Amino acid sequence: MKQEQQWDLIIRPKNNWHKLDLQSIWHYRDLLMLLVKRDFISVYKQTILGPLWFFIQPVLTSLTFTFIFSGIAHISTDGNPAMLFYMAGITLWTYFSDCLTKTSSTFIANAAVFGKVYFPRLIVPLSVLISNLIKFSIQVLIFLIIWIYYLTVSSTITAQWHYMWLIPALILMMAGLGFGFGVMISSLTTKYRDLTFLVGFGVQLLMYGSSVVLPISTMSPKTQIIMLLNPLTSIIEAFKFLFLGSGFFNFIWLGYSFVFMLILMTVSVLIFNKVEKSFMDTV
Amino acid sequence: MSDSVIKVENLGKQYHLGQVGTGTITHDLNRWWHRLRGKEDPYLKIGETNDRTKKGKSDLVWALRDINFDVKQGEVLGIIGKNGAGKSTLLKILSRVTSPTVGEIKVKGRIASLLEVGTGFHPELTGRENIFLNGAIMGMSKQEISSKFDEIVDFSGVERYIDTPVKRYSSGMYVRLAFAVAAHLEPEILIVDEVLAVGDAEFQKKCMGKMKDVSGAGRTVLFVSHQMSSIRSLCTKGVMLNRGGIEYIGNTDDCVSLYLGSQDNSGTDLINRTDRLGAGQVRFTNIHIYNSSGDAKVEFFSGDAITIKLNYQINKEFNIREFLFSLVFFDTQERIMAAFPSDELNKVFDFNFEKKIGEIVLHIPELLFRPGNYFISIYSFIGQSGENDYVDMITNVKKITVLSNDFFHKGILIRSGEYTLLKGKYL
Numbered sequence: 001m002k003q004e005q006q007w008d009l010i011i012r013p014k015n016n017w018h019k020l021d022l023q024s025i026w027h028y029r030d031l032l033m034l035l036v037k038r039d040f041i042s043v044y045k046q047t048i049l050g051p052l053w054f055f056i057q058p059v060l061t062s063l064t065f066t067f068i069f070s071g072i073a074h075i076s077t078d079g080n081p082a083m084l085f086y087m088a089g090i091t092l093w094t095y096f097s098d099c100l101t102k103t104s105s106t107f108i109a110n111a112a113v114f115g116k117v118y119f120p121r122l123i124v125p126l127s128v129l130i131s132n133l134i135k136f137s138i139q140v141l142i143f144l145i146i147w148i149y150y151l152t153v154s155s156t157i158t159a160q161w162h163y164m165w166l167i168p169a170l171i172l173m174m175a176g177l178g179f180g181f182g183v184m185i186s187s188l189t190t191k192y193r194d195l196t197f198l199v200g201f202g203v204q205l206l207m208y209g210s211s212v213v214l215p216i217s218t219m220s221p222k223t224q225i226i227m228l229l230n231p232l233t234s235i236i237e238a239f240k241f242l243f244l245g246s247g248f249f250n251f252i253w254l255g256y257s258f259v260f261m262l263i264l265m266t267v268s269v270l271i272f273n274k275v276e277k278s279f280m281d282t283v
Numbered sequence: 284m285s286d287s288v289i290k291v292e293n294l295g296k297q298y299h300l301g302q303v304g305t306g307t308i309t310h311d312l313n314r315w316w317h318r319l320r321g322k323e324d325p326y327l328k329i330g331e332t333n334d335r336t337k338k339g340k341s342d343l344v345w346a347l348r349d350i351n352f353d354v355k356q357g358e359v360l361g362i363i364g365k366n367g368a369g370k371s372t373l374l375k376i377l378s379r380v381t382s383p384t385v386g387e388i389k390v391k392g393r394i395a396s397l398l399e400v401g402t403g404f405h406p407e408l409t410g411r412e413n414i415f416l417n418g419a420i421m422g423m424s425k426q427e428i429s430s431k432f433d434e435i436v437d438f439s440g441v442e443r444y445i446d447t448p449v450k451r452y453s454s455g456m457y458v459r460l461a462f463a464v465a466a467h468l469e470p471e472i473l474i475v476d477e478v479l480a481v482g483d484a485e486f487q488k489k490c491m492g493k494m495k496d497v498s499g500a501g502r503t504v505l506f507v508s509h510q511m512s513s514i515r516s517l518c519t520k521g522v523m524l525n526r527g528g529i530e531y532i533g534n535t536d537d538c539v540s541l542y543l544g545s546q547d548n549s550g551t552d553l554i555n556r557t558d559r560l561g562a563g564q565v566r567f568t569n570i571h572i573y574n575s576s577g578d579a580k581v582e583f584f585s586g587d588a589i590t591i592k593l594n595y596q597i598n599k600e601f602n603i604r605e606f607l608f609s610l611v612f613f614d615t616q617e618r619i620m621a622a623f624p625s626d627e628l629n630k631v632f633d634f635n636f637e638k639k640i641g642e643i644v645l646h647i648p649e650l651l652f653r654p655g656n657y658f659i660s661i662y663s664f665i666g667q668s669g670e671n672d673y674v675d676m677i678t679n680v681k682k683i684t685v686l687s688n689d690f691f692h693k694g695i696l697i698r699s700g701e702y703t704l705l706k707g708k709y710l
Binding site for chain 1: 290380381383385396403426
């Protein structure tokens, strides 16, 4: 009848699910930033202390850890001031676990919105990464203040200035891993909810398996290898090493974590892309 | 202008009934095993048409099947059908919220869908913040929203509350703000699902006006509604869905009357009514109401011509000159709206005592009722019109619904209200 028309969009049962639509994500960048703003603003609305809670949370957790693990259980902190040691681990760890737990509920928590309007679904986990990054930066600030204090009064810690350029890479890797695990869990839980029960428990367990509390220097070489197979361990250890001067620091293991993160992110984004098309029918 | 902007081809959507549970994992495994061997999905072949009233054998149903249609640039397509006919599924697929099971849709231009107003509104955020968020969710850029911000606030009429969290809003204000954002979307194709059924009368009028502007600007609109009056006044083309398939596509008026006709329109059986009074020389057995084209209906537009037919049977002879009959319309508050007493109309019914059956026919050339529900009661007497003289009296024999239309031919839909209309105009 008429010649082939140019169609802007073709809706099919399955799209090329290996194709990551970066262009449409870019198109929705304003939404991304508004979601970040929403997350950030809405959390502390109707609180008196407001954003101060960002400071209070890690400080209180570190104090608790200092009291229990160092004060009562006498677990080694590699000779560092316990407060600083735990705070370094907790600050970085919290970023990872926040990203993971929040992205892992992407589909279920946003079902109402996703069921009514289309936008690239990946926007939501990406906004979680960014809003948590803001929270993380605030918490790093408080960590830095405490760190500078100890740097001046204590002689046990030695900052590794020549490796400080690695910090952004470490943060990026934590973000990537949290995003990867979270997105994968959220995709896998749309149909079968079983995994959601594991998330809270699993994240707790993973913390103890990531040398946030126990430095791997206290472990046998064999246990060390097992611990390092967890991609988070070498990142947290390296973070501590950069600021405190003690801790496990190895480029090969960091490289392992990096490759692990890349593979995880690729696989999880692929699964996410596949699930986002049909999840409304199964969620 | 006449280029297709949406082309739907062989579209189908299958749903799984029941719960997702252990049974589903065996299905999934079976599906996967078939795919691994390069075979077709075994569950696509089965499945039944979607009839919610009957119990089916399979728990897979086709919510939509073999849907084919084209929408041209600038058309306003009304989609109608009963609950469960597949309207919302179709809109969901078009808005990419869910994907089809088979078939494809080709689209030209940017689509925005309004399946709900206020999607993504966050209760803790202020009206201002929500306008930006909601606009962005619907695909507007921040800059676009900023440039229309004043217009949006103005349209919504909640300027005073714009910096208050929306959780403090009344539900009406919430909807007004939400619709205001939606109304300022400027996509090439707009998909709307019954959002007009919200807000007060004044706001609804505003919304209808906005919808008209949108379609007037040459943009394509797909519109789902149960309000036949809005479909009639807005749409240039209609699609009627029934059990997941297309029943009719084409002229809006034909489509609307087909839809109204498909509803419960069989004559109402009166023979089994026991809540009747009277000696029973005559018993009414059935009532039918027809529109001007002779189709039995229960919904009519203001000003329509209707014909009411009452069937009766005769049980005992009587003097036909003494027989009085009246048909009365009541509104929902049981106020009499109109009555047709046979003595005032000087009608003597000619009963055939041989045949023992017959019918009384009442023709009303113009139904001068405002939109709303009305109930018909029938009264018949011998001699006087007192309670002791009843032959047969039944209340609420039939409910009719009067729909709004452009009664005065001024391009404005008339309001509902349970009082009659009179023809007239300002000079």
